[in-house]
Amino acid sequence: MSAEEVNTVRLVARLNELGAVGQLQEGGRTRLALTDEERQGRDLIVTWLHEAGAEVVIDKVGNIFGVLTGTSSGAPVMTGSHIDTVRRAGHLDGCYGVVAGIEVLDTIYRSGTKPDRSLVVAAFTNEEGVRFMPDLMGSRVLTKEMGLAEALQTVSTDGALFCNELERIGYAGTVEPWSLLPASYVELHIEQGPVLDSREVPIGIVEGVQGYTWWEVSISGQANHAGTTPMDLRFDAAVAAFELISEISRFVKAEGRTTVVTTGTISLHPNAINVIAGRANFTLDIRDANDASRVEAEIELRRLLNNLTEIGFDFEIECIAKNHAVKFNENICASIESSVSELGINSLRMVSGASHDAQMLARVCPTAMIFVPSRNGVSHNPEEHTETENLALGAKVLMKTIRKMINSDS
């Protein structure tokens, strides 16, 4: 291994070591934000950052920063992710980006040449949003999408106050979160979806994050006896809902469309085997990297609902959540692409269907992400897995990309 290369053997060993913190008898690990388990994980990160030659800074919301100071006084280049987990998690989600970032910093430090720009490796607080809501809290506060005071006063699902927990685990820093606001940001992460794995492509160049809307829809027909009501005299709310959902699914599957639509919950009323449903309540999760395309699907949904009223049904629809799409920076994407080319491997331009700290950073600086494949698209699950070879490739692409970022004026 030359001094220019990241230590991928240690990368994998550290992922396993970190993955052992909060490990469960039944498999997987639980390391919710600001718990004792997460503190153990944080301690490992701080240790490894020190070993890599970084100065460690903790901010007021508990974000951990490992800083390798550059020769210029400009804003730093930042990489990173998070080490808090969901319940019964895998060992890669978030951790991979932080641990690989440490390896990159270590490599640059060992090269002996100070970078032009400072390099910061971040481990953001409470990305998952399981114990404290909302998610992405550390990066939200850093980018002033959420007030610091509001974050500190958040109460956990177990009734604890965020600031007390932060104090208790010893990670209540004194630095303002935005004092290290970067000039640019790149995040390495597992895909958490099946695209790269199914197409056998080792690297995804992430151009943005999908926007989404969540809808609650209620279709009303007429409850009636399942035996005495002929098919042509029914106002079956269940069949109306089933056909509508099937149609909107076919609509987004059409050539050229990128929208995904999901009905994950449905309930029928009165919910009896021998009674035609008088009402069907269901949800629709609609996502697209392009807000305009998503809106097209929503217009189609409205059209299908309006058609139902013409044949005797009623409906209600309510939007219960909405997030606009995030577009990442093309220069960084192109830089990742050239890193991939230098390594002579395949890559795919794609968008993220999951949320990441990068989408907060994208609001304040040029940002992009690098994905590696998740086996079968599985994540948030002990079965989460990425081949060692691909973990190494992702770290190499991050290395090459960051080297360009810290030595450029952009």
Added chain:
Amino acid sequence: MSAEEVNTVRLVARLNELGAVGQLQEGGRTRLALTDEERQGRDLIVTWLHEAGAEVVIDKVGNIFGVLTGTSSGAPVMTGSHIDTVRRAGHLDGCYGVVAGIEVLDTIYRSGTKPDRSLVVAAFTNEEGVRFMPDLMGSRVLTKEMGLAEALQTVSTDGALFCNELERIGYAGTVEPWSLLPASYVELHIEQGPVLDSREVPIGIVEGVQGYTWWEVSISGQANHAGTTPMDLRFDAAVAAFELISEISRFVKAEGRTTVVTTGTISLHPNAINVIAGRANFTLDIRDANDASRVEAEIELRRLLNNLTEIGFDFEIECIAKNHAVKFNENICASIESSVSELGINSLRMVSGASHDAQMLARVCPTAMIFVPSRNGVSHNPEEHTETENLALGAKVLMKTIRKMINSDS
């Protein structure tokens, strides 16, 4: 009104009087089998039977029979229905057939000419099966489809023993239920469905009762993230179920098909807005007057399920209830038809989608039913309603039909 005509004014008045027994403040009435309320209803029936000139016989399962003895010693002609109700019921379901039967008996008694065959008006015990299971209990025991001892030992939903309740309300008779096994049976009933009302036809000639099967189906796909999983890489059990149910509905709607299919219950797993369903569990209620036609729909269902396995889904299917179709007697149907013709009114040949005591009687003697319209098809509901004119027409058709039955040798 000639002595040959049924007293339709009194018919309607008695339906209202009986309907007041068990009346609820919020509308409707509850007269569950073998309760104090039902005893009050029984007492009215017994009184009216006596007034009509009938001898009243109570059998061991509590069936009430009003007997008008004929000149021959042959088995009687029987008509009737039931006076127990569901919770918050209308005033016509069952009661109409019993009270109209009493008017017919009264008319024949007043005519002064003894019929050839004896005429029996029956009020069967526990047709609804709400307080004691199964339904149709009185007619089940009469036709030996259920053992008398088994019926008497049945425990109600409120923990009471059938025989104790029968004794308590004073309707534990001494006669064997099958001692009055009829030569033929005709039952007058409201349709409890929308067909006659929607087609504005006053009389339905019921040729049989639908057979039905109840199925529990489970389709398994793969649960996945609603954002990160493109449409073409999904195994969405919800959409697979929705499309299958839509398809089987379209199949039975095809020209010439009489089958009805209902999905009244469905649940998705894990049942989260942003998770593609890994499993969909739902029921199918499939009915047809012709068992062979019903089986065609079931074969189509199997074909659709098998198609799913070819594209990566799994399924399980279980039949949880099955009842064969009942075919009524064509001679009685033709006799009803000629009665309708004599009155110069319209009628429709049809099948019953609901269960009736007649389907038990059909196992032991020639049987048919006469339906009158239910407004909007509504039944088992305080809104249950049939126009007085149609209640009168139904009683007249019953009168004419029974007159032929009691004076024929068939």
